[in-house]
Amino acid sequence: MSQLEIRSERCKLPQAFWQSIERLGLSPSAVQQHAQLPTDLHLNDAAVVTTxxxxxxxxxxxxxxxxxxxxxxxxxxxxxxxxxxDTSLELKEVAYLLGYEDANSYFRAFRQWEKISPGEWRRINA
Structure with a gap:
């Protein structure tokens, strides 16, 4: 799934999230078990979880x-x-949804990761 959905404290974790866990040398199923997530949650798809x-x-x-x-x-x-x-979200809303207390912290982190600002990335990719 390419679209992240946030509805009433539920979000969809993209498959890339679980691939990141594997890159860190962890088993997604071990994380699932340790976090006591439902066993019918399919980690190879985008997983819908509560916050x-x-x-x-x-x-x-x-x-x-x-x-x-x-x-x-x-x-x-x-x-x-x-x-x-999702161009309906303002950049500061994106920062908030990602857990940043202020948008500038997200903008600095994004620029460090991608070498461009979130706004520039959006103009190129959205």
Whole structure:
């Protein structure tokens, strides 16, 4: 799925999120089990989770010895691409949805990752 959906505290984690977990040397199914996510959740597709479950996933990653800040940054980066593609969202809303307290922090992080601003990325890719 290319579209991130956020509805009543539910979000869809793109497949790239789970691939990021694998790049860190973790098993997505081990993270799923440790986070006590439903066993019928298909990690090879975009997984719909509640925000509570999302934080459980992040805690599981931390407990399984992944570098939490690396994983958080990668998740924010991947989910951010999907949010930026939705031109109905303002850039500061994207920053807020990704958990940044202020938009400037997101803009700096995005520029560090992509070497362009979120607005420039949106103009090129959306």
């Amino acid at each position: 509570h479950q999302l934080f459980a996933v992040w805690r599981a990653i931390e407990a399984l010895s992944a570098t939490f800040s690396e994983m958080l940054n990668e998740a924010r980066r991947q989910v951010g691409f999907h949010l930026l593609a």
